[in-house]
Amino acid sequence: MSAADIAALDGIELHDGEPVFREPWEAQAFAMVVALHQRDVFTWDEWAAALSAQIHSGTDLPYYRHWCAALETLLDTKRIADRDAVQTREKAWHEAAARTPHGEAIVLDPQ
Amino acid sequence: MDARVRALESLLVEKGYLDSAAVDEIIETYETRIGPRNGAHVVAKAWLEPDFADWLKRDATAAIHSLGYISRQGEHMVAVFNDDETHHMVVCTLCSCYPWSVLGLPPTWYKSPPYRSRAVIDPRGVLAEFGTDLLDNVGVEVHDSTAETRYLVIPARPDGTDGWSEEQLMACVSRDSMIGTTLAAKPVAA
Numbered sequence: 300m301s302a303a304d305i306a307a308l309d310g311i312e313l314h315d316g317e318p319v320f321r322e323p324w325e326a327q328a329f330a331m332v333v334a335l336h337q338r339d340v341f342t343w344d345e346w347a348a349a350l351s352a353q354i355h356s357g358t359d360l361p362y363y364r365h366w367c368a369a370l371e372t373l374l375d376t377k378r379i380a381d382r383d384a385v386q387t388r389e390k391a392w393h394e395a396a397a398r399t400p401h402g403e404a405i406v407l408d409p410q
Numbered sequence: 411m412d413a414r415v416r417a418l419e420s421l422l423v424e425k426g427y428l429d430s431a432a433v434d435e436i437i438e439t440y441e442t443r444i445g446p447r448n449g450a451h452v453v454a455k456a457w458l459e460p461d462f463a464d465w466l467k468r469d470a471t472a473a474i475h476s477l478g479y480i481s482r483q484g485e486h487m488v489a490v491f492n493d494d495e496t497h498h499m500v501v502c503t504l505c506s507c508y509p510w511s512v513l514g515l516p517p518t519w520y521k522s523p524p525y526r527s528r529a530v531i532d533p534r535g536v537l538a539e540f541g542t543d544l545l546d547n548v549g550v551e552v553h554d555s556t557a558e559t560r561y562l563v564i565p566a567r568p569d570g571t572d573g574w575s576e577e578q579l580m581a582c583v584s585r586d587s588m589i590g591t592t593l594a595a596k597p598v599a600a
Contacts (some may be wrong), residue, residue: 315508322411322412323412323508324411324412324414324415327415327416327419327437328411328415328418329417330433330434330436330437331418331419331422331428331433331438334428334432334433334436334438335422335427335428337432338427338428340427359569363411364411364580367411367415367418369416370418371418374418374422378568379422379425379427380421380422380425382417385414385417385418385421388417388418388420388421389413389414389416389417391417392413392416392417392420393413396413405416405459407420
């Protein structure tokens with residue numbers, strides 16, 4: 300299976316065959332996975348397995364939180380981005396958001 | 411979670427595993443399907459029921475909530491009505507300021523810094539790029555959406571829609587018409 304078979308994913312909510320998002324970041328996280336798959340960073344089977352394992356890990360989370368956790372695990376396992384780097388970067392985004400005046404785009408490390 | 415996702419994306423872009431444009435493109439293909447049906451419902455109801463329109467003008471947050479469209483962010487909504495004298499348009503570069511419970515996902519151009527700065531300096535120029543030509547005597551008011559107050563543009567009801575049902579009218583209301591970059595229009599070749 301090489302195409303992104305969305306309907307094959309464990310627990311995904313679809314409407315007319317399309318995913319349902321409740322907040323913009325969910326769509327962003329969804330699209331990142333499809334894009335990474337298209338670049339052959341992982342196969343769709345690998346992704347489906349990682350997501351399923353996360354959903355059945357025993358933690359009770361909203362669907363797209365599981366989605367992000369599964370992505371982080373997969374990226375860590377594949378040594379693409381380790382968890383510490385993601386944590387550090389998240390903190391940097393929070394700091395950048397805090398110092399950005401309303402209405403301006405948030406940028407990391409302004410030169 | 412917004413920051414977490416931004417963190418992941420920026421890391422992957424830096425490492426060359428991801429291209430932001432490709433991610434945006436994938437989002438675009440889905441957002442057209444998610445569609446601003448909630449907002450279109452609000453607009454169509456306002457066209458049909460003067461009492462509901464008045465309620466929207468007085469207290470948009472409550473009027474919108476009455477239809478079951480509740481945002482978990484708890485922001486204040488303001489409905490601005492287009493008429494013969496004024497055209498309203500909404501800007502903001504933070505997607506967190508976008509009333510997605512009513513409008514669905516924000517279009518990617520809405521988040522771009524050029525849209526915001528140009529919409530403020532040259533609103534008519536931006537409108538022209540969207541194919542929206544206003545009469546010279548119509549003033550343009552640009553509203554800055556914030557985390558506290560988010561705007562919903564109620565476009566003018568298109569001519570020739572007398573007697574239309576709520577469902578038919580909803581088809582006239584595009585997402586962009588509720589941001590104010592286009593006008594509401596009858597669907598082409600219904």
